[in-house]
Amino acid sequence: MGVTSHIKKCIKVSVFMILMIPAFIQISYLSRKDIAHTTRIRAGFYALKKNSLDVCIVGTSGTFSAYCPMQAWNDYGFTSYNFCVNCMGSDTFVYALKEVLKTQKPEVIMIDVYPFVIHQRVANMTSKDVEYMVRYNTDGYRYSFNRCKLIHDVVPNDFNKIPFYFDILKYGGGTPDYSLRNFACNNFRRGYSNLPWQEGHHAIMTNTIKPLEPEYENDFEKLLLYCKEIETKSNTKILFLYYPYGNARDDSIEYLNYIKNKVKSADFDFFDCEEIIDEFNFDYMQDFWGEAHWNIFGAEKITKVVSKHLVNMFHFEDKRTDKKYKIWNDDMKEWNKYVQEEKAYIEKDRREKTSQ
Numbered sequence: 124m125g126v127t128s129h130i131k132k133c134i135k136v137s138v139f140m141i142l143m144i145p146a147f148i149q150i151s152y153l154s155r156k157d158i159a160h161t162t163r164i165r166a167g168f169y170a171l172k173k174n175s176l177d178v179c180i181v182g183t184s185g186t187f188s189a190y191c192p193m194q195a196w197n198d199y200g201f202t203s204y205n206f207c208v209n210c211m212g213s214d215t216f217v218y219a220l221k222e223v224l225k226t227q228k229p230e231v232i233m234i235d236v237y238p239f240v241i242h243q244r245v246a247n248m249t250s251k252d253v254e255y256m257v258r259y260n261t262d263g264y265r266y267s268f269n270r271c272k273l274i275h276d277v278v279p280n281d282f283n284k285i286p287f288y289f290d291i292l293k294y295g296g297g298t299p300d301y302s303l304r305n306f307a308c309n310n311f312r313r314g315y316s317n318l319p320w321q322e323g324h325h326a327i328m329t330n331t332i333k334p335l336e337p338e339y340e341n342d343f344e345k346l347l348l349y350c351k352e353i354e355t356k357s358n359t360k361i362l363f364l365y366y367p368y369g370n371a372r373d374d375s376i377e378y379l380n381y382i383k384n385k386v387k388s389a390d391f392d393f394f395d396c397e398e399i400i401d402e403f404n405f406d407y408m409q410d411f412w413g414e415a416h417w418n419i420f421g422a423e424k425i426t427k428v429v430s431k432h433l434v435n436m437f438h439f440e441d442k443r444t445d446k447k448y449k450i451w452n453d454d455m456k457e458w459n460k461y462v463q464e465e466k467a468y469i470e471k472d473r474r475e476k477t478s479q
Contacts, residue, residue: 128439148266151291152246152301152306158255158262160187160316161208165263166187166303167310167374169204169226175448176227177439178203180314180364181219182235183211183243189366191311193458194423195430196451200441205314208263210256213238213342217349220380228357231437233364233394236386239339240378245277246338248280249303250297254282262290265306309324311454317419317465320473323411326376326397327344328342332384343382348387360437364423366402367396402428409473419465425475 145350155162164187167229178195178201180186195203206223211378216234223232238244245260257278263271272285286292302308335343350361363386365379376397396403403424405411417425434441442448 125440148477149304150299151266151289152303153293153384154294154297155262155300155303155306156294156297158258158301159209159384161259161263161311162185162303163308164205164207164314164316166306167314168223169265169305170307171204171227172447172450173226174228174240175202175294176202176204176229177437178231178233178368178433179217179227179229180205180207180233180235180252181223182207182233183238184209184316185237185368185417186211187314187316187416188317188318188412189422189425190429191312191419191422191426193315193316193451193455194426195433196313196443197455197458198427199430199434199439200443200444201434201439202299202451203313204447206377207235207314210243210248211238211376212243212248212260212277213339214244214246214277215260215273216342216346217445218264218269218277220349220353222267222433223322224353224359225267225269225476229359230439231360231362232353232382232431233362234350235364235366236379236382237365237368238334239343239382240368240375241372241415242336242339242378243344245339246279249281251281257282257449258287258290258293262293275470280331291475301303307452309450311457312458312461314433315422317422317469318416319414320418320469321408321411321413323405323413323417323421325400325405326367326408328397330380332380333374333378334381335378347385347391350391351389353406363391363393365395365397367405368406368454370414371412392419394429396425399432409469418469419462420469423462 178188187205192203245257248257261274274284278284278287353359354361383393410417412418
């Protein structure tokens with residue numbers, strides 16, 4: 124009788140846990156605050172119809188400020204998404220790619236190497252003052268083994284990792300955002316986010332080559348190895364990318380030259396926007412948010428050029444009349460309204476800043 128009672132209690136506890144774990148996860152999602160651009164960008168990715176992307180772009184804040192997937196859709200009818208976070212670390216790319224491939228099998232994955240160029244790494248963000256930068260890289264994922272491994276491997280040991288694994292401990296207590304149910308919420312911008320205005324500057328070009336620091340070299344070798352695995356096991360093409368970031372740091376082009384050589388030596392293609400800088404016709408007093416970011420004016424120019432090159436390289440099918448992609452056409456009205464509002468905002472921001 125005692126044994127039977129014990130078994131019944133164990134069953135009740137097990138059933139309770141089975142029921143509570145999904146509830147706990149949902150409450151965690153509903154409690155996640157909108158951390159800069161990360162939450163909405165990543166939740167928007169999870170809302171995409173499975174295997175509906177032609178192109179997925181993985182990178183950092185400069186990446187999502189440079190390219191407008193809805194503009195590419197309007198012009199050419201191929202689907203794309205910016206799977207990006209603020210301050211993306213060089214040590215997080217493999218985890219990001221694994222997350223993308225859970226739900227999408229894009230024809231092309233573009234990888235922006237900018238975090239390697241500027242030497243930005245989550246494991247080196249050890250100051251408590253930059254916890255928010257670490258969380259940009261962890262709190263935009265659904266709960267999964269991949270997310271747990273990301274936290275275990277890259278979050279500095281200077282932090283208590285428990286609130287990273289269970290981010291409800293960080294964000295709980297506020298008003299739930301029910302649009303984040305299942306951490307999937309349609310993003311009509313498809314991962315693009317506008318940024319304010321600040322004068323930009325072009326890059327100082329050089330042929331000098333500067334090797335990556337050892338830990339970044341190690342991160343990049345791991346990335347190349349995993350990319351090779353992707354291309355071997357699937358029909359997805361890997362395309363490394365560098366947007367025209369300007370003079371992000373004094374030695375940025377030197378690092379870029381080294382990275383390009385490594386990429387080409389590993390038999391991958393590299394799309395370097397600095398090599399076609401004249402095609403963008405930038406207005407450095409209008410199109411930028413300082414070094415390494417763009418506002419909507421610059422993003423439109425970059426998207427026009429990059430999407431044209433992508434279509435010429437990969438010959439994507441035009442899906443604008445395909446009923447399966449109706450939501451992309453439906454979202455164009457909201458996108459066009461957003462673009463006009465953001466242009467007005469940038470013009471106002473620029474006038475105010477230049478009149479001071």
